Amino acid sequence: MDTGTHVVMGIAVGSIATLDPVVANDPLLAQTIMLGALIGSQAPDFDTVLKLRNNAKYIRNHRGITHSIPAVVLWPILITAALAFFIPGVNLLHLWAWTFSAVILHVFVDIFNAYGTQALYPFKKKWIALGVIYIFDPFIFIGHIVAIIFWQIGFHQGFTFLTLYFVLIFYYVWRFYARNKVYKLAMQEHPDATHVFISPSFKWRRWHVVIRTKDMMYVAQAEKDQIKYHESYPFEPIPNIPIINAAKKDENLSAFLSFSPSYRWEIVDEGDHQEVRFIDLRYRSKGHYPFVAIVKIDNNHNILSSYTGWIYNQDTLKKKLEFATE
Template identity: 65%
Template sequence: MDTGTHVVMGFALGGLAMVDPVVATDPLMQTTVLAATLIGSQAPDFDTILKLRNNAVYIRNHRGITHSIPAILFWPILITGAISIFVPAVAWQTILLWSFIAVFFHVFVDIFNAYGTQALRPFSKKWVALGVINTFDPYIFFTHLGAVIMWVLGSPPVITFVGLYSVMLLYYIWRVLEKRKVVLHARALHPEATHVFVSPSLRWYQWHLVIRTKEMLYVAESIHNEINYFESYPFEPIPNTTIMNAARKDDNLSAFLSFSPTYRWEIEELDHYTEVRFIDLRYRSKGHYPFVAIVQLDARLSIKNSYTGWIFNEDKLKKKLDILPD
């Protein structure tokens, strides 16, 4: 989820903690537990700092080890230890419990996005992405925000937040069923499909689709269970050629391939270099595919420039490539 949603979830979990008698009867514990749930709701995304290095490092590692099984255990211990230093009088077991709930909840809801997480590490580096909830879901954000405002205005926190999360449970179940309906419809139209990649949108009944068969890739959308097709491309596995093998040594392209499950590629011979381009097909927006990886190679197949990330027009892409060292 986005940062704002994780913030309001941290507040909501702080209010939900009032079901714990240790918290409900002690104003200091209420404040401390709220701090723990707010920090815990943000902690797994501290790896966003990797953007300061470069996009390749960020794409390869964001929602990776910081969202893993060891991290779910590590973050609460770190948070509890830090809080205990500044507020030694609090019940550390309670802080540990609610910071664990906040961290676990952060990772759990991220699994439902199309981006996903590597939540199964160290047992598997596979990206777990259910593609049920958009990275920013207005309904989830505003219902949490509304519940927090009600709490601030005097609404009983236990009733307010137990009610909120009862509604959230039903909402997630409904979204899972809606996605399943979309997948079944796509497979009914394409019984030969090997994969159906589904990404949610901001609208409840609109879903982005990439349907892959052994021969073709179909880019489409589903609106109210009606599938509209945009483009289709031959499904071509990455070839074992000299140019492609040279390009795959690049860190940017390697990071892209570690993350993207469905893409098309193209090779273009230009005046002074060869350009290898990979385009993720999941994020079509207004006829454009913004998530790409580009590698430019000279006549000796040495990598001269490369980039991976989100680009919404070619002029910006040229600027990104121009700032890389020759």
């Protein structure tokens, strides 16, 4: 989820904690838990700092180890220890338990996005991405804002947010139902499909769909029980040829391939060099595919520069490649 939603979810956890009798009878503990829940709701995303290094590090590692089982165990301990140092005398068990709840909630809701997390690492390295909730869901965010308003005007803090979360359970169930309808529709039209990639959009009833068969890849949009096709491409596995093998050694392309399950590739001859381009098909926007990986290679298969990330026009891409280094 986005940062704002994680913040309001931290407030929700801190509020529900007031239903704990120990917390309810200790105002200082309640305030400390609210602080711990807010920090815990953000802690797994501290790896965003990797973006300061480069996009490859960020793409390969974001929502990786910081969302793993060891991290989920470690974050609450570190946060509890830090808060206990500055606010001595609070109940450590209850502070840890509710901070742990905030961290768990963060990781849990992230698996419902199309991006996903490595939540089961080190037992499984596979990314878990259920693709039922958009990265910013207005219903979830606004629901939290409404609950905060109700709390501020006098409604019971804990029961208000607990009620909201009961509503959200049904909302998530409905989103699963809606996604499964899209999947069944895609399989009806392409019974030979080997993969169907479904991503939610900002609009509830609109889904991004990529269908892969043995021979073709279809980029489509599902809405109102219909699939509208945008483009189709021959499905071409990555070939074992020198220029591609050289490009795959590049950090940016390697990061892209570790993240993207549905893409097409092409080799563009620019005269004095060639560009190996990989385009993620999941994020089509206004006829454009903004998430790409480009490797610029000379005629001797030496990497000149590369880039991976979100690009919305060719001028920006050229500038990125000019300043990028191998």
